């Protein structure tokens with residue numbers, strides 16, 4: 361059956377969903393008030409990692425013990441604005457509970473793995489189809505630690521990866537330095553995850569996918585979706601600030617702004633912004649051979665088309681507060697440890713802040729809403745939306761079109777939050 365599908369939001373999830381829906385023969389209208397892949401979207405400014413090993417959720421056993429320290433340390437990788445604490449507390453409690461035992465984390469990791477296990481081959485197919493192969497690079501992802509002991513301290517993460525079939529090369533001191541000669545002396549051990557790739561301009565990738573979907577028949581409407589019109593139990597239209605868009609399916613893919621729309625579709629979803637930052641250093645003195653993540657900074661350093669991007673930090677502060685650019689300075693401090701030859705030259709540095717759309721349990725919401733099965737959720741990908749988007753989009757479009765999906769949708773149902 362040919363459907364009229366409104367895709368709300370043209371970030372990475374909406375863009376790929378729109379393409380999948382067009383390929384399935386549906387009429388597709390993409391609704392976004394801004395440019396696809398523009399600076400407003402998390403899909404623009406992320407670290408651009410495509411990791412098939414991003415299985416561990418952020419919340420893990422024992423995290424609650426670290427939270428007071430985070431609250432007191434304004435320079436750590438995780439911070440909470442004091443004024444926002446009362447508002448974020450219920451989310452935070454759910455977040456800590458979601459990772460309170462190893463068995464909960466194992467179940468989450470298995471569900472996350474279904475969304476990322478085929479990420480690289482899917483990106484390759486998308487890039488080939490849309491003429492975007494120049495933006496996709498498959499060189500592995502390098503995790504660096506001060507020492508092997510520090511690597512072993514993250515045993516749970518690597519054990520889960522092994523259990524889920526992932527492999528990596530371990531690089532001690534000299535081998536690590538031969539592999540990535542510009543690394544600073546602070547790092548003496550590395551693990552190279554082979555099932556890892558990266559984009560060199562994620563915003564351009566999103567824009568390219570949307571352009572391709574439009575070339576195949578999708579329509580792009582510059583408008584903000586505001587509500588839904590449902591008659592009987594069937595969806596009739598998405599309302600926007602520029603009038604109604606008639607449709608019989610709507611996919612909510614508006615990143616952090618999905619919360620209000622989900623609410624209109626009958627679901628009070630606990631989704632918070634984990635605000636993140638990036639700095640891009642144009643023409644860096646050292647060009648890393650691989651994307652690198654230092655264990656002490658928990659940020660991704662990735663060579664992009666505009667320079668070396670350092671992306672990371674988690675700040676709980678809501679979506680309205682202005683950026684705290686001290687967090688960008690923290691990223692630069694870490695960069696100086698990882699690649700000491702790179703100079704801190706303000707004329708070559710660009711900064712950005714964006715919103716990771718995060719559920720407390722590390723899993724996205726994909727599937728029908730409570731109020732109307734014709735309105736489907738496709739959001740909440742948190743730290744891993746680039747990695748998960750191709751499989752999430754396929755699942756979403758299968759569910760919208762009544763096809764049996766290739767993976768089990770149950771872990772991603774919004775009903776888990778009731």
Ligand SMILES: Cc1cc2nc3c(=O)[nH]c(=O)nc-3n(C[C@H](O)[C@H](O)[C@H](O)COP(=O)(O)OP(=O)(O)OC[C@H]3O[C@@H](n4cnc5c(N)ncnc54)[C@H](O)[C@@H]3O)c2cc1C
Pocket residue numbers: 368369370371372373374391392393394395396397398400401402403404405406407408409410583584585586613614615616617618635636637638660671672673714715716717738739740741742743744745746747748
């Ligand atoms: C610092 C940082 C580093 C990251 N690193 C990685 C990484 O290395 N790998 C990884 O996998 N993930 C990473 N992420 C997470 C990833 O970027 C996100 O999970 C992903 O981009 C979310 O995509 P999205 O399409 O859901 O939302 P977005 O990209 O935010 O797109 C949402 C779109 O919806 C539109 N919109 C909003 N409201 C409306 C409305 N009412 N009507 C219509 N349109 C609307 C917006 O304009 C926007 O274009 C990182 C995130 C950050 C912040």
